[in-house]
Amino acid sequence: MSVSGQQAGTADAESASTLPALTPGPAAGLEIVDAWLAEHADDLVRWRRHIHANPELSRAEFATTEFVGEWLTKAGLDYEVLPGGTGIVCDLGPTDRPRIALRADMDALPMQEFTGLPFSSTAPGVSHACGHDAHTTVLLGAALALAEAEETLPVGVRLIFQPAEEVMPGGALDAVAAGAMVGVDRIFALHCDPRLEVGKIGLRTGAITSAADTVELILDSPGGHTSRPHLTSDLVYAIGTVITGLPGLLSRRVDPRTSTVMVWGAVSAGKAPNAIPQTGMLTGTVRTGDHATWELLEPLVREIVEGLLAPTGVRFQLNYKRGVPPVVNDPISVAMFENSILAMGPEALADTPQSGGGEDFSWYLEEAPGAMARLGVWSGEGEQLDLHQPTFDIDERALEVGVRTLTGIVLHA
Numbered sequence: 562m563s564v565s566g567q568q569a570g571t572a573d574a575e576s577a578s579t580l581p582a583l584t585p586g587p588a589a590g591l592e593i594v595d596a597w598l599a600e601h602a603d604d605l606v607r608w609r610r611h612i613h614a615n616p617e618l619s620r621a622e623f624a625t626t627e628f629v630g631e632w633l634t635k636a637g638l639d640y641e642v643l644p645g646g647t648g649i650v651c652d653l654g655p656t657d658r659p660r661i662a663l664r665a666d667m668d669a670l671p672m673q674e675f676t677g678l679p680f681s682s683t684a685p686g687v688s689h690a691c692g693h694d695a696h697t698t699v700l701l702g703a704a705l706a707l708a709e710a711e712e713t714l715p716v717g718v719r720l721i722f723q724p725a726e727e728v729m730p731g732g733a734l735d736a737v738a739a740g741a742m743v744g745v746d747r748i749f750a751l752h753c754d755p756r757l758e759v760g761k762i763g764l765r766t767g768a769i770t771s772a773a774d775t776v777e778l779i780l781d782s783p784g785g786h787t788s789r790p791h792l793t794s795d796l797v798y799a800i801g802t803v804i805t806g807l808p809g810l811l812s813r814r815v816d817p818r819t820s821t822v823m824v825w826g827a828v829s830a831g832k833a834p835n836a837i838p839q840t841g842m843l844t845g846t847v848r849t850g851d852h853a854t855w856e857l858l859e860p861l862v863r864e865i866v867e868g869l870l871a872p873t874g875v876r877f878q879l880n881y882k883r884g885v886p887p888v889v890n891d892p893i894s895v896a897m898f899e900n901s902i903l904a905m906g907p908e909a910l911a912d913t914p915q916s917g918g919g920e921d922f923s924w925y926l927e928e929a930p931g932a933m934a935r936l937g938v939w940s941g942e943g944e945q946l947d948l949h950q951p952t953f954d955i956d957e958r959a960l961e962v963g964v965r966t967l968t969g970i971v972l973h974a
């Protein structure tokens with residue numbers, strides 16, 4: 562699919578004009594990437610296994626940062642470590658052209674690995690169950706391949722090896738605060754998808770992940786005897802009102818096409834059957850696939866909770882924690898992804914549904930348009946595992962596909 566700047570949606574017309582029209586088909590530098598992959602495919606596997614065996618938690622990715630830095634240096638690339646001491650930003654290519662950023666996350670999860678792989682995690686209670694070892698490897702491979710093709714790059718490139726995707730607030734905010742998006746026209750990223758077969762890249766225009774905020778409601782009443790609710794504020798009754806009332810009223814105040822859903826995860830109050838308790842608590846999440854709705858959710862939740870609880874006389878404290886915005890893929894960036902993927906063959910391109918999960922890549926999209934795609938890592942046989950499972954693993958053939966995809970975006974730009 563070929564999309565020129567003129568065919569872009571109006572919202573992106575301005576940013577589109579900063580990039581040349583896309584040129585699908587052969588692109589200078591592709592043979593250099595091919596040659597690099599022919600020589601270094603084994604390196605990709607080795608790097609991934611090294612990072613996999615040595616996982617590091619969010620904002621503690623010191624050894625991973627050093628590992629990436631050493632290879633960048635060997636390739637003759639200068640880089641900067643982010644102020645927190647983990648994560649890397651590295652520029653290459655022309656400085657007088659538009660600049661494309663490619664982003665990988667580097668952190669592991671606080672969970673024990675149970676894959677039984679010979680290169681399993683050597684860090685007790687820490688593992689790469691979200692595939693960020695693969696993301697780091699793919700971006701490092703893309704960096705080294707593009708470094709060989711530096712003379713022919715049609716655009717400038719910024720590599721962002723980001724710390725701390727798995728926690729809130731996420732490391733994307735650290736990277737943005739350190740200036741990682743200054744001078745960037747577009748940004749791209751891949752995330753492993755264990756439900757998609759290796760060789761395929763899943764893509765969609767619009768929201769690909771969701772916003773996820775946390776609601777905590779603490780209720781407070783004088784308490785009293787259950788025979789005399791009229792002399793106090795019935796806290797358990799008030800909780801019942803909010804449990805059903807908030808999700809219900811949200812679904813009537815928000816456009817259902819935005820995939821907005823509020824679900825309580827924990828509720829507690831009281832002990833005795835004949836005593837009205839003095840305190841209670843509810844916590845849950847509100848998710849939405851729509852950026853404009855995300856902006857409105859906090860005041861709307863406050864308005865509804867106030868309205869529901871006012872007649873009960875129960876006092877409350879509402880702690881609303883905003884999470885990440887949804888990742889909303891812009892059409893031109895999706896077309897640039899498509900160009901790169903289709904160069905591998907039409908069968909490489911797949912659709913992907915919007916996920917209810919959150920991803921802090923969205924913070925970069927507050928600064929510049931871009932897109933995230935799903936990298937197929939399922940071998941095509943056996944069980945399809947999920948991310949964040951202790952037995953999660955990837956088909957390592959996906960590493961080469963990932964490098965081709967990211968380098969192709971740059972070379973076709």
Ligand SMILES: [Zn+2]
Pocket residue numbers: 691727948949
């Ligand atoms: Zn994850």
Ligand SMILES: [Zn+2]
Pocket residue numbers: 691692693726752
């Ligand atoms: Zn992840």
